[in-house]
Amino acid sequence: CYRYVLETVDFIGPDERVMFRTCSKEKDRVVFQMGTADPKRALAVAQLVENDVAAVDVNMGCPKEYSTKGGMGSALLSDPDKIEAILTTLVRGISKPVTCKIRILPTIKETVNLVKRIEKTGVSAIAVHGRMKEERPRHPVHCDYIQAVAESVSIPVIANGGSVDHVKTHDNIEMFREATGASSVMLARAAMWNPSIFRSQGAVSVDEAMEEYIKYAVCYDNNTFNTKYCLCQMLKDRVESPMGKRLHAAQTSAEICEVFGMTDFYKKAQADLEARKSYLQANSSSLSDQPTLDGDVITMAVKFERREYPPQITPKMYLLEWSRKEKLEQPVYETEQRAQDRAFQSTVTVANKKYRSTLWSKSKKFAEQAAAIVCLRTLGVPEGRIGEENSGLVNKRKREERKQGISEDSGITDSTNRKRRITEPSQKDEQETNDKMMVVNGSCGQTVP
Numbered sequence: 001c002y003r004y005v006l007e008t009v010d011f012i013g014p015d016e017r018v019m020f021r022t023c024s025k026e027k028d029r030v031v032f033q034m035g036t037a038d039p040k041r042a043l044a045v046a047q048l049v050e051n052d053v054a055a056v057d058v059n060m061g062c063p064k065e066y067s068t069k070g071g072m073g074s075a076l077l078s079d080p081d082k083i084e085a086i087l088t089t090l091v092r093g094i095s096k097p098v099t100c101k102i103r104i105l106p107t108i109k110e111t112v113n114l115v116k117r118i119e120k121t122g123v124s125a126i127a128v129h130g131r132m133k134e135e136r137p138r139h140p141v142h143c144d145y146i147q148a149v150a151e152s153v154s155i156p157v158i159a160n161g162g163s164v165d166h167v168k169t170h171d172n173i174e175m176f177r178e179a180t181g182a183s184s185v186m187l188a189r190a191a192m193w194n195p196s197i198f199r200s201q202g203a204v205s206v207d208e209a210m211e212e213y214i215k216y217a218v219c220y221d222n223n224t225f226n227t228k229y230c231l232c233q234m235l236k237d238r239v240e241s242p243m244g245k246r247l248h249a250a251q252t253s254a255e256i257c258e259v260f261g262m263t264d265f266y267k268k269a270q271a272d273l274e275a276r277k278s279y280l281q282a283n284s285s286s287l288s289d290q291p292t293l294d295g296d297v298i299t300m301a302v303k304f305e306r307r308e309y310p311p312q313i314t315p316k317m318y319l320l321e322w323s324r325k326e327k328l329e330q331p332v333y334e335t336e337q338r339a340q341d342r343a344f345q346s347t348v349t350v351a352n353k354k355y356r357s358t359l360w361s362k363s364k365k366f367a368e369q370a371a372a373i374v375c376l377r378t379l380g381v382p383e384g385r386i387g388e389e390n391s392g393l394v395n396k397r398k399r400e401e402r403k404q405g406i407s408e409d410s411g412i413t414d415s416t417n418r419k420r421r422i423t424e425p426s427q428k429d430e431q432e433t434n435d436k437m438m439v440v441n442g443s444c445g446q447t448v449p
Helices: 039-052 073-078 080-093 108-119 143-152 170-180 189-193 206-219 224-240 242-249 253-259 263-283 315-325 364-379 393-404 415-435
Strands: 002-005 009-012 018-022 031-034 055-060 098-103 125-129 157-160 184-186 292-294 297-300 332-338 344-350 353-357 438-442
Touching: 009 039, 031 039, 039 055, 039 080, 055 073, 055 080, 073 080, 073 098, 080 098, 080 108, 098 108, 098 157, 108 125, 108 143, 125 143, 143 157, 143 170, 157 170, 170 184, 189 224, 206 224, 206 253, 206 263, 224 242, 224 253, 242 253, 253 263, 297 364, 315 344, 315 364, 332 364, 344 364, 353 364
Parallel strands: 031 055, 055 098, 098 125, 125 157, 157 184, 297 353, 332 438
Antiparallel strands: 002 009, 009 018, 292 297, 332 344, 344 353
């Protein structure tokens, strides 16, 4: 992912999806939880987000197949060496507190031994879900296991798993904490059913909670299907009611608002959002226009869009011509392919300086073009976009080649030969560049400041 800041802080994947969104209001409260089975990748992610969150947590309790089949979640419980490696790497590598969440093991002794080993990694707290990885919400939570853990370590222990049996009101939270001997309580399903369960004055009605939740979801452009899922959880038995069925059929935030009689709010929120976007576009530069030094590489968040350039014109051509004009060595491209999604990122070296886009591309060619764009924009050199002031670099070379293509004997050449003579040097240039390009297969190790 790369980090993008507007009114929210977004971490955006190669497919332009927002993978994690937060904002300054929750910076000192939100804990980023990750699923991981790799210490190095865990650290790369933690370093990417640490300045925007209060702490980083590792999920070692999720029993779902999508998590465990990758060695994450509760799969880690059978590999304490990996648990230790992940947590130690994180504690040493970031400045924010590191915590983890586990499920209990078959016996209290095994559970306590694991937790003692986790404590030695330097984590700031540990959450314990009082069920084994094979158990589900219908099984009772084992408060005695959590209590044994709390008595055996000096770090805070967070009790989890009481949403069904123990926590139905705000007062129940303290009762669950006392029953487990824990320092605090973590709620998941009870909080999703009605987030106001944390309200000390007592919970508001579910309908009121849903309306407030929708307002946040619209204002912060939450994923529509995530919004719908949470609302369906809040409805519980009413999900089969006429309103519930309409909600289930909704495909957009606008349609969700219509179900709850909030169309006017949605229209006003969208109008405010568009007004803010227009203001920002008119009065501030995009983040992607600002070069950033990442080690010895100059970076920008840019992508090559083919539709923005005339046919047969590319930023690589402009960069090559500019280098020739300045009597510099030909640009050299070094390209890396990321293993998990096979996306590409290229670094171009020009005059002993390196340039790279922080965004990953779907192809090697597009990654090289993006690197060329970063170089050209940093240097203030035209890149050939439609509507851009003509630099004359590429057109001048074409005129010269056209003159050279005219036969000295007759002064005439057929149009087919002329076209071939004009385009062949460009193809040769591309080939020369490809000859100097190196592809490195490896995992993602690139982060953006």
